[in-house]
Amino acid sequence: MSEKLIEHFKKYVAIDTQHETEILNFFQPKTFSKKANLINENTYCKLNFFITEGCLRMFFVNQKGVEQTIQFAIENWWITDYFAFESQTKTEFTIQAVEATNVLAIDYQHQEELLGKFPQLERYFRLINQRAYAASLLRTKYLYDFSGEEIYQHFYENYPEFAKRIPQHLLASYLNMTPEYLSEIKKKLRS
Amino acid sequence: MSEKLIEHFKKYVAIDTQHETEILNFFQPKTFSKKANLINENTYCKLNFFITEGCLRMFFVNQKGVEQTIQFAIENWWITDYFAFESQTKTEFTIQAVEATNVLAIDYQHQEELLGKFPQLERYFRLINQRAYAASLLRTKYLYDFSGEEIYQHFYENYPEFAKRIPQHLLASYLNMTPEYLSEIKKKLRS
Numbered sequence: 001m002s003e004k005l006i007e008h009f010k011k012y013v014a015i016d017t018q019h020e021t022e023i024l025n026f027f028q029p030k031t032f033s034k035k036a037n038l039i040n041e042n043t044y045c046k047l048n049f050f051i052t053e054g055c056l057r058m059f060f061v062n063q064k065g066v067e068q069t070i071q072f073a074i075e076n077w078w079i080t081d082y083f084a085f086e087s088q089t090k091t092e093f094t095i096q097a098v099e100a101t102n103v104l105a106i107d108y109q110h111q112e113e114l115l116g117k118f119p120q121l122e123r124y125f126r127l128i129n130q131r132a133y134a135a136s137l138l139r140t141k142y143l144y145d146f147s148g149e150e151i152y153q154h155f156y157e158n159y160p161e162f163a164k165r166i167p168q169h170l171l172a173s174y175l176n177m178t179p180e181y182l183s184e185i186k187k188k189l190r191s
Numbered sequence: 192m193s194e195k196l197i198e199h200f201k202k203y204v205a206i207d208t209q210h211e212t213e214i215l216n217f218f219q220p221k222t223f224s225k226k227a228n229l230i231n232e233n234t235y236c237k238l239n240f241f242i243t244e245g246c247l248r249m250f251f252v253n254q255k256g257v258e259q260t261i262q263f264a265i266e267n268w269w270i271t272d273y274f275a276f277e278s279q280t281k282t283e284f285t286i287q288a289v290e291a292t293n294v295l296a297i298d299y300q301h302q303e304e305l306l307g308k309f310p311q312l313e314r315y316f317r318l319i320n321q322r323a324y325a326a327s328l329l330r331t332k333y334l335y336d337f338s339g340e341e342i343y344q345h346f347y348e349n350y351p352e353f354a355k356r357i358p359q360h361l362l363a364s365y366l367n368m369t370p371e372y373l374s375e376i377k378k379k380l381r382s
Contacts, residue, residue, distance in 0.1 A: 083325035122313040129320035134274035
């Protein structure tokens with residue numbers, strides 16, 4: 001599974017074959033069963049996760065006591081609460097497995113060491129973070145401007161693999177609508 | 192004004208004094224009067240901006256024809272549409288001066304050259320992007336979960352200098368409320 005990470009690094013930066021094992025040794029492979037929590041709300045967010053197989057979501061419990069999903073991640077994506085990870089503080093979010101999931105996990109100190117030793121990975125993470133930030137700006141735009149139907153349609157067109165793979169009640173939560181409303185929209189778009 | 196950028200770099204990474212002029216030569220200083228556009232919606236987004244003095248906002252025109260502000264930036268902040276900047280495509284956003292503003296601007300090719308020549312700046316931009324992304328995740332949480340009053344209170348407590356400095360109709364737009372509603376909230380919180 002670990003080759004996926006090296007392959008992903010190589011999409012953005014050069015990695016000498018002789019350094020691959022040394023790089024991978026900075027990471028711990030971990031397996032989580034469906035619905036297991038990788039990080040719990042109100043605990044220290046010590047790890048950053050690269051998904052080699054499966055699907056994770058990040059959510060918080062809103063003031064009404066309902067789980068609100070704000071992020072999904074599948075293979076080749078990174079996920080953590082970067083604010084809590086970098087400042088080594090408690091997180092406001094929970095990260096949970098949507099499917100049985102394999103990750104490569106790295107803690108803050110090891111990530112810093114890794115970046116010190118292989119500075120080309122600063123570029124890799126700069127580009128990854130930049131894309132994540134750019135996507136979240138666009139998402140804010142859609143949240144402000146799109147109707148529920150438009151948001152779903154846009155999501156479906158841009159991330160068809162997600163829309164099919166993710167349980168509908170979680171997708172509805174991410175799109176900020178009730179499962180009933182999502183089901184109505186889908187019915188309408190099919191007709 | 193250019194020293195501000197070097198100082199900001201040095202908060203995150205080491206820069207040799209002898210390289211400062213060479214680094215600054217990658218940037219064009221530009222001055223914009225209040226309400227001037229730095230980047231227009233539906234044009235190529237060629238520049239990334241570091242603000243040395245003033246205040247900018249990023250907005251789009253929503254489906255009702257109303258300007259919706261989604262980002263502000265003041266001194267020592269970077270602003271661009273990273274998606275359009277990196278892919279060298281047209282942007283969905285306008286970047287406009289809220290006050291008379293001085294920036295240091297860099298285009299994509301020069302930024303790549305700069306990063307190639309001074310790779311420690313990859314770390315600087317990695318950290319800047321990571322913080323921007325982390326902040327936008329938290330903002331998404333607030334947009335989902337907070338009432339208008341809570342959003343304003345949170346914004347005021349965390350960014351008091353912004354809340355005082357920014358014209359109230361723009362702040363209302365950013366907080367996704369009408370200026371009248373913002374004015375009511377402020378009256379209520381003062382009483």
